[in-house]
Amino acid sequence: MNDNTLNTVENSLRAQIASYCEANHVPGFAAGVHHAGEQVVVAHGVANTGTGAPMLADTRFLLGSVTKVLTTTLVLRQVDLGLLALDAPVVRYLPEFALATPGAADKILVRHLIGHTNGIDADLYFPDAAGRDALQAYVAGLAGRDTLFEPGEQLSYSNGGMILAGRLLEVVTGTPFHDLLEREIYAPVGMTDSSTSAKQAILRSTAVGHFLDPETMAAKPTTMFTLPDTWGPAGGTPIGTIADLLAFGRTHLAGGVSPTGERVLSAESTALMQQVCFDMDSPNVPPIGLGWVLYPFGGTTVLAMSGASPGGVSLLCVVPEHDLVFTAFGNTPGAILLQDQLLQWLLREHLGVEIPALVTAVEQEVDLTAYTGVYRSDQLRIDVTIVDGQLEEQVTYEPHDESQERIFTEFAGGATSGPPQRLIPIRPGLFAPAGYPLEAFDGYLRLLLVSYHDVQDGRARFRNGGGRLTRRA
Template identity: 35%
Template sequence: MALLPELQAWIDEAAERHGVPGVAVAVGAAGELAEAATGVVNLSTGVEATPDSVFQIGSVTKVWTTTLIMQLAGEGLVDLDEPVRRYLPEFGVLDPDASEAVTVRQLLAHTGGFDGDLFEDTGRGDDAAGRLVEFMRANARQVSPPGALFSYCNSGYVALGALAARLRGATWESALRRHVIEPLGVTHMALYAEEAVLFRVAAGHIGDAKKVYPRWQLPRSNAPAGSTPSAAARELVRFGRMFLADGVAGDGPRILPSGTFAAMREAQITLPDMGARAAYGWGLGLMLFDVDGVPVVGHDGSTPGQRACWRVVPGRDVVVAIMTNGGDGPALIDEVLDAVLAATAGLKVPARPVPPASPAPAEPLTGRYSSPMADYEVKPADGALEVTYIPKGISREVEDEPITMRYVPLDAPGGVFIGVEKDEGIYPLIRFLRDGRYLYNSRAIPRTG
């Protein structure tokens, strides 16, 4: 392997160290492609993971949905600053004023301000996403004014997928296949379980016991947000190279108008500070990072027991895709990504924060914060905070009992709090926004009462 000859050894060692059943990695740099895989796609079957194995890509799907929207914008069929209802009249949330005001741009940037984790199973029919949009009208709370606050929003991307399907006169899946997947020349990608079984497909493994997650695919209602697609790592590299080529696929077809990738990289909102390694902002469908002073964009994805990481370094002609199916997947992704970006782009990624040896006393916060997927009970405990995570809805399929974790201040009181124990190999971070009105962990979760 001319590019990254150490890649196989890196992932072999990292998978063993972090207890990850299977890993697949692809790296594109300077016109070359490096691929490697290790372990198995399913501990129950023992089937070997290979570079062409397909893993669930989770929310990396949102960049594919964004591509559909940016194509429509390039054709003059969508104005990003118009209300969503101009194109999707049935869109709405509980707040009637927000229903009229939320724009396409705000959905792309996760600033619509409404509940984002509505995973209602609306069936497997072609109307699944449309029925989820209908469900939102009576169930999506407005937790902040449109445009005021970043809060990661799966439901907003379901609405974007339904919008794209409406304007293309198709389902989201068929629109994506016709307008993105096929023109790109992608071969190892599945949008349905019946497509995935044609490949060497990864299953998610959950918990310390690495039990195979019994539901291989999440509800189709959230497909445009990432509940169903799976792909080989090399296909995510192919996708990234299209952006680096200013919207042109490898064999010539133009996927996006010239200048679209530059527009997508413009910050739409600055995120709450969660440490040097975290994204500092959000563009149009893209996470924005500053790594060693160099702009990096990408997206992360997760489904039960599976993780995906996709990064593009525009100034260094590098695309990285890393996929895992259980164990301490986030810790492995950190380790492999750091090594790859150092070797290909000359970048040093900041380390994740660790709990301070002598943390400052925490402000004695008390409260309950509620989202569709979980409630969080916060109370003071001996100079720290005790946060109890109480799963709800689909989260109960992964964790069926409350989990309590101790958090200490990472820096000054009122800033970031860090868990004193690792979760999937990394220390979790939270912070409180607007004088404690929101608990923030990429979602702005409102305080109740």
């Protein structure tokens, strides 16, 4: 990337970010691009509307689920060292790991945890424990959770699997997860401004999330900065900067060698993370590697992971074919639309990647009866009915107890259920939310599409929305 091109990228990022944030009430946004040895970081707006603190190029923010790629890298490091085996049962290392159904935990392998194929039904399980025993408490609580499917049978985005992997790391290394993250990822990668707690973050410029007031559209700071310590390995607590995430992405571009020159991961393990380990063959569910989601944009694969935090959203993308890393953070949930816009601009205009339309037409004559019914996962209920010849979904959060309700509602900005959503059939088993132009799904937002899977005796067994499965009740 020459200086002129770098200037072009920077100027376009600034213009697109300013325009979108102004029109969509996003208080602050930061983004960075590394390409062919050159790098640019831009920041816009404010990090906290309560204080007026500006969003700076080095402002910290919660990494959210981008942390899952860091956790996976830690797991593969231990595989490189011979401390873990991907095809070993988790109970070999964690004999106390159990699920509600006797014997179910015994079938889960280490690779199932970081490949989102473990089937553990705990995606919204938020036990409120803190300190060095938090992950141990989380694993103990899994004894009351069950499974959605047999390990390796399906793909479903899994917070529980990553948290269990975090506890696994603690046991085999003898080191608390956050200390291990700092020692084996932050330090060798050169993530000098990253931290693992709010106590550390408060010492530097740090952004907080916001939620929009539905009446005034004013952005109000979140009442919860981080999720409980139990969610650390899935993305609840780690904090970093745009430059630090670019450095981590560059490590995966360089076969596991960080910008500091230190080898973080073997070339074989780095490549393994980027290989397809499961593909549901559905446009709304990209193939998964280990840690990375593998988004196909035409013939180009983007390794990606997004991360929701209370009132904020981050994104990390690595494009090995073009030697590019893109990362961004916005401090309202709606900033993900801007992240998708910038990613597609980089692919199309900067790299010359042709992005074919993911959905080119809708199909009118689709029998909807196979998809109606009630679908459930842990603390989540989805009622699917036919209304005016269309599918209609009602999503409701049903907390187990007051603690779960408090944590979830603060994380979601106060909402426990969404309004009914109409779905337009694209083809049998695949639907688009009504009101969106078809081109909206060409990029990262293909996750908004809804699919139904494994039709038996005229009924679908599973619903997939946002990469997460619910099972017919």
